[in-house]
Amino acid sequence: MLSPERTRELIRMVRQDCGSCHGLTLRGGLGPALLPETLRDKPPAGLKHTILLGRPGTAMPPWQPFLSEAEADWIVAQLLRGFPEESK
Amino acid sequence: MRKALRAWCWAIVALLPVLAWSTEPVLRGTGDLGVIIERSAGRVLIVNTSSNSIISRVDGLGDLSHASVVFSRDQRYAYVFGRDGGLSKVDILRGTLEKRIVQGGNSIGGAISQDGRLVAVANYEPGGLKVFAADTLEPVADIPAAYGDGKLSKVVGIADLPGDRFIYSLFDADQIWIADLHDPKSPKVEKFSNIGKAPYDGLVTPDSRYYLAGLFGEDGIALLDTWQPQQGVQRILASYGQGEEKLPVYKMPHLRGWAVAGHQVYLPAIGHHEVLVADTVTWKEAARIAVRGQPVFVVARPDGRQVWVNFAFPDNGFVQVIDTLTGQIVQTLEPGKAVLHLEFTPRGENVWVSARDDHKVLIYDTASFAKLAELPAESPSGIFFTSRAHRIGF
Numbered sequence: 001m002l003s004p005e006r007t008r009e010l011i012r013m014v015r016q017d018c019g020s021c022h023g024l025t026l027r028g029g030l031g032p033a034l035l036p037e038t039l040r041d042k043p044p045a046g047l048k049h050t051i052l053l054g055r056p057g058t059a060m061p062p063w064q065p066f067l068s069e070a071e072a073d074w075i076v077a078q079l080l081r082g083f084p085e086e087s088k
Numbered sequence: 089m090r091k092a093l094r095a096w097c098w099a100i101v102a103l104l105p106v107l108a109w110s111t112e113p114v115l116r117g118t119g120d121l122g123v124i125i126e127r128s129a130g131r132v133l134i135v136n137t138s139s140n141s142i143i144s145r146v147d148g149l150g151d152l153s154h155a156s157v158v159f160s161r162d163q164r165y166a167y168v169f170g171r172d173g174g175l176s177k178v179d180i181l182r183g184t185l186e187k188r189i190v191q192g193g194n195s196i197g198g199a200i201s202q203d204g205r206l207v208a209v210a211n212y213e214p215g216g217l218k219v220f221a222a223d224t225l226e227p228v229a230d231i232p233a234a235y236g237d238g239k240l241s242k243v244v245g246i247a248d249l250p251g252d253r254f255i256y257s258l259f260d261a262d263q264i265w266i267a268d269l270h271d272p273k274s275p276k277v278e279k280f281s282n283i284g285k286a287p288y289d290g291l292v293t294p295d296s297r298y299y300l301a302g303l304f305g306e307d308g309i310a311l312l313d314t315w316q317p318q319q320g321v322q323r324i325l326a327s328y329g330q331g332e333e334k335l336p337v338y339k340m341p342h343l344r345g346w347a348v349a350g351h352q353v354y355l356p357a358i359g360h361h362e363v364l365v366a367d368t369v370t371w372k373e374a375a376r377i378a379v380r381g382q383p384v385f386v387v388a389r390p391d392g393r394q395v396w397v398n399f400a401f402p403d404n405g406f407v408q409v410i411d412t413l414t415g416q417i418v419q420t421l422e423p424g425k426a427v428l429h430l431e432f433t434p435r436g437e438n439v440w441v442s443a444r445d446d447h448k449v450l451i452y453d454t455a456s457f458a459k460l461a462e463l464p465a466e467s468p469s470g471i472f473f474t475s476r477a478h479r480i481g482f
Binding site: 023028029030 | 127153154171172193196212242259336339402444445467
């Protein structure tokens with residue numbers, strides 16, 4: 001289980017740092033949209049792989065230095081159900 | 089009852105300045121004003137760079153991640169380009185949203201024409217350029233970035249050129265286009281192909297002669313001499329980074345911004361902890377300056393004596409200052425968490441820095457590096473001062 005503190009950090013990281021390529025609302029930018037409807041048919045293991053290792057030859061960087069496997073799993077699960085908003 | 093009465097009294101007291109203002113407006117110019125994006129709140133702050141203060145807030149601008157701004161030539165209106173395809177016209181004097189349209193699905197930035205009559209938006213989705221009348225925001229022209237068999241490319245790196253032209257790059261198509269809107273009803277487009285893999289952003293030199301597109305997919309920078317376009321696109325700095333392993337890029341660098349100081353241009357080395365320096369006469373590499381992280385913005389102070397650099401995640405808490413005379417780093421600042429942008433006052437005595445995750449904007453004296461003030465802002469990102477109105481390429 002992730003601590004509430006780390007959960008908040010991850011939400012902010014995805015919204016803000018992933019958001020610089022995928023959009024704050026995750027509707028896409030330089031990178032594709034990361035919404036339940038666009039990710040639904042993709043296997044979660046592949047998405048996790050993409051997040052941790054990036055996609056060589058594209059602008060998607062590897063996040064392994066900053067994320068554990070469990071945290072990547074959590075991000076994928078949240079993306080698939082609609083990523084939480086940052087609490088103010 | 090008492091409570092209600094008291095609330096009323098307070099409301100009247102609070103309104104007094106507004107009432108006074110509305111009957112007797114204070115006359116003022118806008119040359120020392122600017123706009124700061126509050127990216128999560130869909131709001132902009134109107135700020136004053138003489139009094140170092142926030143003078144008003146304008147809401148309702150939509151998704152402002154990666155938002156950018158250009159100004160009308162009378163420096164009264166800010167055109168705000170939002171990620172969600174929104175184009176908003178903000179009256180800086182009144183602090184009001186004059187008009188907002190949603191012109192595309194996903195946009196990255198825009199530019200204003202030399203004569204100030206046209207505002208062009210560079211779109212990711214649907215990929216292309218859309219042009220609007222600056223006064224009414226009515227559509228004027230639509231130029232899809234079509235390539236190959238009808239695919240549309242994301243458009244990046246837009247800048248204005250003299251003659252009501254706009255220059256920009258096609259990220260997916262490896263092209264640079266110049267759209268001539270002198271006659272907005274029949275735009276003419278000049279295209280340059282195979283400029284290099286995946287241009288991610290571009291800039292024009294302050295004299296508007298050269299356009300530089302940074303390449304994500306390979307080393308080097310694509311250079312076009314817009315005074316002699318028939319000479320085609322040339323590759324410069326192609327050897328930088330060769331033999332060194334390229335680091336993963338957590339944030340795309342930006343080339344927009346005035347990175348020309350004296351006869352040299354300062355550029356972020358993508359995937360490296362370096363600032364590249366090229367000579368603007370020979371376009372040969374002049375130096376590489378090792379810096380704290382991967383540069384995002386590399387911006388010259390208006391007099392060109394200093395170049396300020398901020399960095400991508402995870403080094404985004406730092407800002408470094410290069411002395412252009414010696415090529416040395418003379419200062420390393422830690423303004424706050426997630427420094428996203430910096431902007432100089434018109435003549436460069438101060439610089440404003442946004443620290444997104446500390447929810448503040450910091451103001452520094454560029455001679456002493458002393459912190460002069462801090463302003464509260466919700467997830468601030470881009471900072472744009474009205475002095476941009478009179479600069480080519482802004």
